[in-house]
Amino acid sequence: MKALILAAGRGQRMMPLTQHMPKPMLKVAEKPLIEHHINNLKAAGITDIVINLAWQGDKIKDYFNDGSQFGVNILYSQEVEGGLETAGGIIQALPLLGESFIVVNGDVYTDYDVSALMQLHLQAGEAHIVLIQNPPHNPDGDFALSHLSPESQKYTFSGISRYQADFFKGLTQGRRPLGPILREKLSKHVISTELYIGQWDDIGTPERLNDLNKRLAAH
Template sequence: MKAMILAAGRGQRMMPLTQNMPKPMLVVAGKPLIEHHIVNLKAAGITEIVINLAWQGDKIKDYFANGSKWGVNIRYSQEVAGGLETAGGIIAALPLLGDTFIVINGDIYTDYDVSALTQLHLQAGEAHIVLIENPPHNPNGDFALSHLSSDSQKYTFSGIGRYQADFFNDFEQGVRPLGPILAKKLTEHLVSTELYIGQWDDVGTPERLSALNQRQI
């Protein structure tokens, strides 16, 4: 199975830290955020990794090259300046990803064990996403658990999921966020969910990054 790490975003809220650096290259616990994902994927037996690039993408490519230093094989999906948003980035990279794959946001820090996702049995056109308890910056959440009614408690999308490639069949290439697609497919019962209670941090602002590093010392 392959995995994709989303790393093309500009990281505007992280300025000035992202003035000349892509957000997934910001350091947490002595390593770039994205390196933690690569190490965790390798530990789960996933060695074929795709990374999408836009803002300052050469810095990611220069640092990781083909991934051999980490025992993985990395391929890159280059996007236009400004990027294609989450779903747009995935759709553009589909030729590199195969029939089923894992996707992880490059700007989160988590101890979630992605090997659990490799054990899922998804049908054609389906996806499975990981939700987490709502952090202070997203108190209302994003999605309800898929086996509950739509007016139930909503939780925050972690940026981690597994997808069948044909989940995206109805959508053309271009700039496209993932959230509305997930919302639509949830109503069609094509998305399953789980709630993860372990460590998860969205490194969305310099203050959150600083607080996270303080906890990791």
């Protein structure tokens, strides 16, 4: 199975740290954030990795190259300036990903074990998304658990998911957000969900990054 790490975002809220650096290359525990994802994927047995690129993407490519020095094989999906948003980035990368694949947001830090996603038996057109308890910056959440009413308690999408490629069938390439697609597909009962309670941090602002590094250093 292959994995896609989403790394094309502009990172406006991280300025000035992202003025000359893509957000996934910011240091967490003295390593680029995206390196933690690559190590976690490798530990789960996933060595074929695709990374999408836009803002300052050459910095990622120059650091990781083909991935061989990290024990993985990396291909790159170069996007237009400004990026394609999440769904647009996934759709463009589909030819590199195969029939079933895992997607991880490059701007989160987590100890989630993606090998659990590899054990799922998804049917054609299905997907599985990982939700987490709502952090302070997203108190209202995004989605309810799929086996409950849409009006139930909503949780935050972690940015970790698995898709069958034909989940995106009929969607043309171009700039496209993922949220509306997930909401539509949840209503059609082709997405399963889980609630993860472990380590998860969104590196959305310099303050959150600094707080995470302080907590990790303390432990």
